[in-house]
Amino acid sequence: TVVPVDLGERSYDIHIGSGLLDRAGELIQPLMRGNRALVITDDQVAPLYLERVEKSLVAAGIMPMHTVLPAGEKTKDFPHLEALLDAMLAARAERGTMVVALGGGVIGDLTGFAASILLRGVDFVQIPTTLLAQVDSSVGGKTGINTRHGKNLVGAFHQPRLVLADISALQTLPRxxxxxxxxxxxxxxxxxxxxxxxxxxxxxxxxxAGDPDALAQAVAVSCRAKARIVAADERExxxxxxxxxxxxxxxxxxxxxxxxxxxxxxxxxxxxxxxxxxxxxxxxxxxxxxxxxxxxxxxxxxxxxxxxxxxxxxxxxxxxxxxxxxxxxxxxxxxxxxxxxxxxxxxxxxxxxxxxxxxxxxxxxxx
Ligand code: NAD
Ligand code: ZN
CATH class of the missing domain: 1.20.1090.10 (Dehydroquinate synthase-like - alpha domain)
Known part of the structure; x- marks a missing residue:
């Protein structure tokens, strides 16, 4: 299933289905401005899915590098943002580098924000691996971090170029x-x-319970609803x-x-x-x-x-x-x-x- 998000020149597609992790390269390839990708993930998702995503990028002729951050809400802060930007620059990120957020809402929000300010803004792709991220946080372009004054108080609107919601990745998600x-x-x-x-x-x-048909249906209906509301009012x-x-x-x-x-x-x-x-x-x-x-x-x-x-x-x-x-x-x-x-x-x-x-x-x- 493909759900379009209609935002004029910032429009993009949400792909929903099983096995999309292995098709990431093929689906991202047409959007590439260069030939390099930086995959950002956390230390719980990395052992599960990082290799599959990188393999599919390589198969599509894209050169991936990766950064693995600690899992958990505490990672959405200034020190980790700084460390991430530093790692991206150390990896010689360029304007044409594609940033890939592989994980839940924490990785998506932090990575999207980093992409929005790196070199004044580079393209990024969301590969959400939690149900929350697939039905909500990966769609709509809200990115950001928490500060001591509260959650999500620093951030930017930065729409992804593509969202890949692989429902089979939810099989490993804790109940x-x-x-x-x-x-x-x-x-x-x-x-x-x-x-x-x-x-x-x-x-x-x-x-x-993770039934594939029911999950795909629920994620698709949710994404269509979110896409419709965001298209009507991108900046709230x-x-x-x-x-x-x-x-x-x-x-x-x-x-x-x-x-x-x-x-x-x-x-x-x-x-x-x-x-x-x-x-x-x-x-x-x-x-x-x-x-x-x-x-x-x-x-x-x-x-x-x-x-x-x-x-x-x-x-x-x-x-x-x-x-x-x-x-x-x-x-x-x-x-x-x-x-x-x-x-x-x-x-x-x-x-x-x-x-x-x-x-x-x-x-x-x-x-
Ligand atoms: P999360 O990213 O912390 O993920 C939850 C846990 O699941 C983590 O420990 C993670 O490592 C693990 N995990 C992720 N995928 C897994 C998988 N497939 N298998 C096994 N473990 C997996 O939390 P979340 O609930 O995805 O996201 C919460 C964040 O999303 C909050 O920071 C919230 O502010 C943000 N959010 C943003 C928006 C938005 O519009 N940008 C909307 C809603 C929520
Ligand atoms: Zn919410």
Whole structure:
């Protein structure tokens, strides 16, 4: 399956299928301005897939070099950005060198940002190897790093020239990471595709179990949705903010847990989406049944829909503070993604503070 991302002269294709890692060279070759590629990956993905990608590049007449970074969110920082740029320059990167990001969202975001500033911008290709990266972070051109002031606060819009989502690479992904990525798949159903949500209710178990047909379908529908929203609003002046469904709440949970393994991004987004639907229903916008339906589905998949009760006290005032610190705040007001039901999300800056605090208090109390 090929999903086009329509962005004028920055347009590109997303290829979705099994075995694409071995076809990377053939698919990248027509985009090459020179004959060299720099493959950037992490130390968990490298032993699994680096050799296959490099072999296919060589077979297509491309000379690859590679840099392997430590796996994990901590790699998305200034010191690793500097080390990466240094390694790229040491490898004699030129304007025509193709940069290849092979890995999850961490490698994609860091590598894309490095590509955007190396020699004032070189081409790059995304080869996402996590479900989250295949359905979300590899598409749309947002790149960047974290700073001590927060996540993704320094970065650039830099679109890839090509995205290769090889669903067979997900076979080695730990189940917890698979489920975290699945939360972003569910997100597209809630945003504006109720039939897709219903499809997931039937086929979600096959998706997270790694069934090739179900996975390919879920990734394709997700990428089409993301491509459509990004094409309508590349730099997030409007509708692109719908992709933040569940994220303002989720971000607060992640901040509260220190962006640690205690709660993965997708796990926070799952609970955040429940919060969005719950608040929407409590202020009379959406039927309560739609929130219950989302909770049932998340629970059935093995993704928690409630705040973990043990080991942590969730403080409403702190959660609210984190939301106000989000970079989507404008004039001190938070833009919320609310919904009239599953598949009917919309943006609003008018959410009653008392209803918001009450909903958070209930969730914090495990109700
Ligand atoms: P990640 O890149 O840290 O990958 C998760 C873990 O899985 C890592 O340990 C990695 O080494 C391992 N891994 C990757 N592929 C594997 C495979 N095929 N088999 C086995 N292990 C594998 O995390 P992620 O969830 O992919 O991405 C999270 C990042 O994405 C965050 O930094 C987030 O800010 C960013 N993000 C960016 C956007 C965007 O639009 N740019 C959107 C959403 C998220
Ligand atoms: Zn997300």
């Amino acid at each position: 917890r990471q698979m489920l975290a990525g699945y939360a972003e798949v569910v997100k597209y159903g809630i945003i504006d595709d109720a039939p897709f949500f219903a499809w997931l209710e039937t086929n979600g178990a096959a998706v997270v 002046g409007g509708v692109r903010a719908l992709l933040n469904l569940g994220h303002t709440f989720g971000h607060a949970l992640e901040a509260e847990t220190g962006f640690s393994d205690e709660m993965l991004h997708g796990e926070a987004v799952a609970i955040g989406m429940v919060m969005a639907l719950r608040l929407s229903s409590q202020i009379g916008l959406a039927p309560a049944e739609d929130c219950e339906r989302l909770k049932r589905h998340l629970d059935a998949m093995g993704l928690s829909s409630a705040l973990p009760a043990s080991g942590r006290l969730w403080e409403v005032s702190r959660l609210l503070d984190h939301m106000r610190g989000d970079k989507k705040v404008k004039d001190g007001k938070v833009t919320f993604v609310m919904a009239r039901g599953i598949g009917q999300s919309f943006l609003t800056r008018d959410v009653p503070e008392d209803a918001l605090a009450a909903m958070l208090a209930e969730m914090a109390a495990g109700r």
